[in-house]
Amino acid sequence: MLLLVLFIVHSIISRLTLSSLPIRSAQVKIYHQHSYIASHIINQIGFGVYAEDLHSCIYSCQNNDFCRTAVFDSQLLKCHLYEECNTQGQMVFDPYQTLISFLVCKGEPGNAGFSSPLNESIPMQIVMSNAVWIRNLTPASNSWWPFFVNDEIYVPLDNVIYVYETNTYSFVRSIIVPVTSPISYLRGDSQGILMYTQQYDPKLYIYSFITNQLTTIDISFTSDFFCYSSSFIVMISPSSDAADVYLRTSINNSATFIYQINGWSSIHQCNIINDEQIITTMNTGGLQTTMLSKTNYNSTVTTLSLNTTYLPAGAALTIDAA
Structure with missing residues (x-):
């Protein structure tokens, strides 16, 4: 059963010795009897923390700037934290776990990056409308991440490096x-x-x-x-x-x-x-x-x-x- 609950979560200042810490608020969705499989292991934050109840798990995720998704295990009293939105991975049924989805960005996951009091998150629609296509990378190709050398972008693909300049992203040359x-x-x-x-x-x-x-x-x-x-x-x-x-x-x-x-x-x-x-x-x-x-x-x-x-x-x- 899917239950949507809106929490305005506050840091429990009485548990802290520093009463001057700022109070945070966040909106979350609660999925009872659901666990989560991350899209990639690198998006898992650590190996889980102790949580005495569901609210403690919410607080753990809320007070980690990179946490967007958490899973509370009521049997092990453990809270698993993830950097990614729960829409990126896979939700699975589990009678003893509860999935917590933090709406960190407005319209999540329609935004790129995190919002803060100083910086508004950028809608993904704006990111994509301003993105510049450089080159297709096919699944069968032996490719890896591009890198910058001075004012040029090197895009390795198989045994060829395609070089583009960074102002207009126009093709400059290829290196075999x-x-x-x-x-x-x-x-x-x-x-x-x-x-x-x-x-x-x-x-x-x-x-x-x-x-x-x-x-x-x-x-x-x-x-x-x-x-x-x-x-x-x-x-x-x-x-x-x-x-x-x-x-x-x-x-x-x-x-x-x-x-x-x-x-x-x-x-x-x-x-x-x-x-x-x-x-x-x-x-x-x-x-x-x-x-x-x-x-x-x-x-x-x-x-x-x-x-x-x-x-x-x-x-x-x-x-x-x-």
């Missing part, structure tokens, strides 16, 4: 990547360098599309992810929680292995900032960091102090020196 099997992971920079790995191939490929020079480096494992800076290339292995560090050389645009860093916890993706500090995401949510050296590794892996409920598990990482 020399491959022998499907690309596993690829990154590029403003120096005309593409680095990539191929599926089931224990090599790193460094390709200069300016000089048409291709260099290969033997790696100790078939890696899905890596990151690099002007001095370092770091290959990470999510399966063994290890990171191999290579020192880049100017000779033939190559690199030499210098050491392996262990002690990671569920390492997933990485970025290098200031040519000295590596930051990685964790499959369980959160960030880790350590300092790199051009000689011997003399640092330790540190978990950054964060509220990991705001970081989905297995998040992609983009970061700069700031």
Whole structure:
């Protein structure tokens, strides 16, 4: 049975030591005897929190800026939180669970992003009417997310990168990547360098599309992810929680292995900032960091102090020196 209930939910200030906290309000829909299957695991926030009743679960979701959907389990007294609207995933029958749908944005899910006192959410109709079609990506193609290089957008598709400029999104050129099997992971920079790995191939490929020079480096494992800076290339292995560090050389645009860093916890993706500090995401949510050296590794892996409920598990990482 579907029951629609309108709650004006207030934070229970008596439970808090800080009486000056602002009171929030939210509209929610309650679906009794329903659970929820998220459209993607990355939209699950953590692994659930304790909730003594339905209202406690509502409060948990309400006080998490990214929560849009929650499920209260009356048997386990557990509250599961999700970043996505319940219309994105699948509602399923469960006699012991209650689904809570937060109407975070006006007209949800017809809006893009969250609304706040300072910023109104943008209706999806406006987003789509202003969107610019660039290129079709077919399900059968070997494609992954585009990336920016200066004022250009690189759209990888199979072994070709289609380049568009960012002002009018007009096509600029295409770059053919020399491959022998499907690309596993690829990154590029403003120096005309593409680095990539191929599926089931224990090599790193460094390709200069300016000089048409291709260099290969033997790696100790078939890696899905890596990151690099002007001095370092770091290959990470999510399966063994290890990171191999290579020192880049100017000779033939190559690199030499210098050491392996262990002690990671569920390492997933990485970025290098200031040519000295590596930051990685964790499959369980959160960030880790350590300092790199051009000689011997003399640092330790540190978990950054964060509220990991705001970081989905297995998040992609983009970061700069700031």
